Amino acid sequence: MSIQFFLSLYFAVLGLILGSYLNVVIYRLPRRLSTITPRSRCPRCRVAIPPWDNIPLLSYLWLGGKCRRCGFRIPWRYPAIEAATGIGFVGVYQAFGWSSDSVVAALFLAAMIVLALIDAEHYILPDVITLPGIVLGLVLQPWIHWTTFQAAVIGAAAGAGVLYGVAWLWYWWKGIWGMGLGDVKMLAMVGAFLGWKGVIVTLFLASVSGSLAGAMLIVLGRLHLQSKLPFGVFLAMGAVLALFFGQTLIDSYVQMTVQILGG
Ligand SMILES: [Zn+2]
Incomplete structure (x- = not known):
């Protein structure tokens, strides 16, 4: 053994x-x-x-x-x-x-599991987890090797900014807050742990899987256009995949783009 x-x-x-x-x-x-x-x-x-x-x-x-x-x-x-x-x-x-990376990764994974399950049942992402999570992600950066402190600060700001922008646009268009601010804080936390590249991968995977799940539920008659999906569940899935496969996904995407552009 x-x-x-x-x-x-x-x-x-x-x-x-x-x-x-x-x-x-x-x-x-x-x-x-x-x-x-x-x-x-x-x-x-x-x-x-x-x-x-x-x-x-x-x-x-x-x-x-x-x-x-x-x-x-x-x-x-x-x-x-x-x-x-x-x-x-x-x-x-x-x-x-x-490695110390493993300790931080395990902590992040545990937080994503908790957030996903609470969001699925209650449609909330508790501040008690997301806000200290943002600080913790940044504070732990010296022990992480998958991203840099600078990329994490940009990630936290970009994560919050992108989803806050989407929420604000929706409010401006529809007059209601369609997206919870919990999602905004959660993506900021993801950015603080995974850096801005991690935010892009997470947001991409969460949007694709969330739209697919939503469309499927509508087809099955389980969901109406007005009803809410717990987006935190999809953010958590995207973030865990980004943690494990983020760099591989980005590399293959860049390689694919280069090949297409290169003819
Ligand atoms: Zn009993």
Whole structure:
């Protein structure tokens, strides 16, 4: 067994444990509850869940997805988020190795998961995450090698500016704030972590996937032209792809453009 295998396993376990805490944050933060106390309880019978029934992923499988006392069916979202965080952390280790970049990337990934899930359910992107996120992205720049401090400052400003401009234009045209200012602050945070190139990739992927999802839901009759899509979900997906594949995407795009222009 190689050292790489053990470190991958280590990141997976860390991700599973953090994912379990992210579940708590996703549930409690929009409800203005403390994420530290009290201990997790069953939503139906209110019994405190003992630590041995709160092991990420394993407890869910062991208990067959039900509360041990009352048989309440635990939503599959809980183990899914734990698994996604675990897999994401292994991806971080594969991409950035044993480095300070990995620590920052893992933190950023966790924030994107939380923002996406809260936006999907409540249509809000809490300031408690996005505003400190902007500052943190800039402060952590000396430990990041995928972008520079200057590019991050430009990224934060451009991220906020672009979406604020879109929101303002929409308001000027329609007389309503169609886009939440949460999206503006979230893209600024993405810029602070990933730099301005990351903002371009994120915004491109989020717009394309958001439009496709919107069109599909309209065709399926699940969505009306007036209803809102949680754009933060698409920003989060775009940002995670930009984190892992941003440079590759930009390089292949530049190469393609050069080839087309070069005839
Ligand atoms: Zn119960």
